[in-house]
Amino acid sequence: MASLAPGQSRPAAPSAAATYDAVIIGAGFAGLYQLLTLRDKLGLKARVLEAGDGVGGTWYWNRYPGARCDSESYYYSYSFSDEVQQEWSWSERYPEHGEIRRYLNFVADKFDLKRDIQFNTRVASAEYDAAANLWRLRTEAGESLSARFLITAVGCLSSANIPNIAGLERFSGQWYHTGRWPQEGVDFTGKRVGLIGTGSTGIQAAPVIAAQAAHLTVFQRTANYSIPARNGPVGPEELREIKANYAAIREKARGSTNGHPFDIAEDSPLDLDEPARLARYEAAWERGGLRFRAAFRDLLTNKAANDTASDFIRAKIRTIVRDPRVAEMLTPKDHPFATKRPPIDTEYFETFNRDNVTLVDIKATPIESITPTGIRTSEAEYPLDIIVFATGFDAMTGPLLAIDIRGRDGLSLREAWSAGPRTYLGLQVAGFPNMFTITGPGSPSVLTNMPVAIEQHVDWITACIGHMRRQGLQRIEARPEAAERWVAHVNEAANATLLPLANSSWYLGANVPGKPRVFMPYAGGMANYARRCAEVAANDYEGFVLAR
Ligand code: N01
Numbered sequence: 001m002a003s004l005a006p007g008q009s010r011p012a013a014p015s016a017a018a019t020y021d022a023v024i025i026g027a028g029f030a031g032l033y034q035l036l037t038l039r040d041k042l043g044l045k046a047r048v049l050e051a052g053d054g055v056g057g058t059w060y061w062n063r064y065p066g067a068r069c070d071s072e073s074y075y076y077s078y079s080f081s082d083e084v085q086q087e088w089s090w091s092e093r094y095p096e097h098g099e100i101r102r103y104l105n106f107v108a109d110k111f112d113l114k115r116d117i118q119f120n121t122r123v124a125s126a127e128y129d130a131a132a133n134l135w136r137l138r139t140e141a142g143e144s145l146s147a148r149f150l151i152t153a154v155g156c157l158s159s160a161n162i163p164n165i166a167g168l169e170r171f172s173g174q175w176y177h178t179g180r181w182p183q184e185g186v187d188f189t190g191k192r193v194g195l196i197g198t199g200s201t202g203i204q205a206a207p208v209i210a211a212q213a214a215h216l217t218v219f220q221r222t223a224n225y226s227i228p229a230r231n232g233p234v235g236p237e238e239l240r241e242i243k244a245n246y247a248a249i250r251e252k253a254r255g256s257t258n259g260h261p262f263d264i265a266e267d268s269p270l271d272l273d274e275p276a277r278l279a280r281y282e283a284a285w286e287r288g289g290l291r292f293r294a295a296f297r298d299l300l301t302n303k304a305a306n307d308t309a310s311d312f313i314r315a316k317i318r319t320i321v322r323d324p325r326v327a328e329m330l331t332p333k334d335h336p337f338a339t340k341r342p343p344i345d346t347e348y349f350e351t352f353n354r355d356n357v358t359l360v361d362i363k364a365t366p367i368e369s370i371t372p373t374g375i376r377t378s379e380a381e382y383p384l385d386i387i388v389f390a391t392g393f394d395a396m397t398g399p400l401l402a403i404d405i406r407g408r409d410g411l412s413l414r415e416a417w418s419a420g421p422r423t424y425l426g427l428q429v430a431g432f433p434n435m436f437t438i439t440g441p442g443s444p445s446v447l448t449n450m451p452v453a454i455e456q457h458v459d460w461i462t463a464c465i466g467h468m469r470r471q472g473l474q475r476i477e478a479r480p481e482a483a484e485r486w487v488a489h490v491n492e493a494a495n496a497t498l499l500p501l502a503n504s505s506w507y508l509g510a511n512v513p514g515k516p517r518v519f520m521p522y523a524g525g526m527a528n529y530a531r532r533c534a535e536v537a538a539n540d541y542e543g544f545v546l547a548r
Helices: 029-041 082-087 097-110 200-212 236-244 246-254 274-287 290-295 303-320 324-330 450-471 480-495 526-538
Strands: 018-025 046-049 123-129 134-139 144-152 174-177 192-196 215-220 357-361 367-371 374-377 381-383 386-389 404-406 435-437 475-478 544-547
Touching: 018 029, 018 134, 029 046, 029 097, 029 450, 046 144, 082 097, 082 246, 192 200, 192 374, 200 215, 215 374, 236 246, 246 450, 246 526, 274 290, 274 303, 303 324, 324 357, 435 450, 450 526, 475 480
Parallel strands: 018 046, 018 144, 123 404, 144 435, 174 386, 192 215, 192 386, 215 357
Antiparallel strands: 123 134, 134 144, 367 374, 374 381, 475 544
16 A cells, blocks of 8 residues: 555545545545535535545646646635644745645644545545435445535546557657656656647646756647746745735635736736837736736737737747747747636746757647657657656546546436536536535636635535535535526636637647537636625525425
């Protein structure tokens, strides 16, 4: 059995068909906080089932070189405990994956959560038993559990997308997906490395791999925009100020469009003359990070406004990258800036000025196969020792559909979502009573700073279950017509933005062959969404059926 993380205690295995008030799947940000509220606030008998051997969720699996958060540490964190906020000190502006794991272990230990987490346990199936009003779960190891409430805290980006490229099984070197990175790390010293994928992950990994490997070949399908992160240490003075102002910082994040505690400018780039516009973009570029999007109010709603940002970044790429041919290949042309989740980087474009880095455009010269010794495109063969797949995830629905979930009358979630995910508020699926999906499709989730979205969902679910227990209610289920209306509203919200213009975006499921193209997250804004959820609860949970 795997060793325990520091401070981890091993919970007893449950007896056959142990029954809980709630089973939570996943021990990342969402699962940990959900366990805490259900167990310690409501006094429920709750258990977390977690596939990994430690807490962390996305940060348990994503340990690839350069993996760090794109949101800033002081607000990519829990807000529910001022003690945690005051006791924990972040070392960098953007926390590295190991530091986030240490943070989550600190929280789990502080609240003694691990005694109710069963690690190394992957859930195979969950079926609703209507007669007993219970969810019956089976793990891959064959254990059975049942629970009144099933709460999925499986993350939006946890189901690795490994492209089906002919010949991979014959490759004689090593290959890895970034989202399943070996805990012991990978030594690239002296190796010829091929990196497929230039999303946020590939863009973080490329400079770090290039600095260590003998040679790095980046296989790019779609050129991407990226903004410099401007990472650095957080000094003691800054830390003191953050800790003194946490209440205001959190309030601002919760009241924002995407869970970030900063203001979005109120004007449009089209209101300014060119020198003033460029000066604004320069300042935003120098400050770095996802906040670049806040330089103007309408970058995601007005194509002409967006063009000015896209052109600014294209010009930056041409300035940074010395070889004009390579710069041209790296210049995004087929989608507006930020319609795919914008990466932030540390010397990504600069990496292509190194002698040991080659860029291959696999839209122009597609990969034909993986050979025993490398990758063959329509034009050339690239000898490799290691292949890194930074090819992303079967996002949002993938982790849920990986479990055989069945609601009323044996209806599988896969059938219910055959034309794309349909939820009410991203919290429940009609036909799946007492199942809650934390940051499920149809909620703001991945369009926000995740801990804000997670805390809002957990608090809502906890309040809902608390209400049910006080009222003696045993079952809550989304009404199909409420879900239909919500799905229509989710589409409407997406169509009011430029987001659907990115054809190959994972927001649309377009990165996974055969996946229905539906814009999955809710683009109407975090604060609006939270208000709507609060109204639903205040109106006696309108849109849900509650029963004894
Ligand atoms: O995945 P992606 P990611 N052949 O889907 C390419 C979050 N995140 O892991 O654009 C060749 O964005 C694909 O090409 P294309 C963040 O929300 C957060 O990078 O589809 N190439 C693309 O270039 C992010 O958005 C953080 O044409 C193939 C790349 O692989 C999300 O995770 C850090 C291919 C996949 O990009 C996902 O990012 C990192 C194929 N068959 C990620 N299939 C932090 O906050 C796909 N590609 C730290």
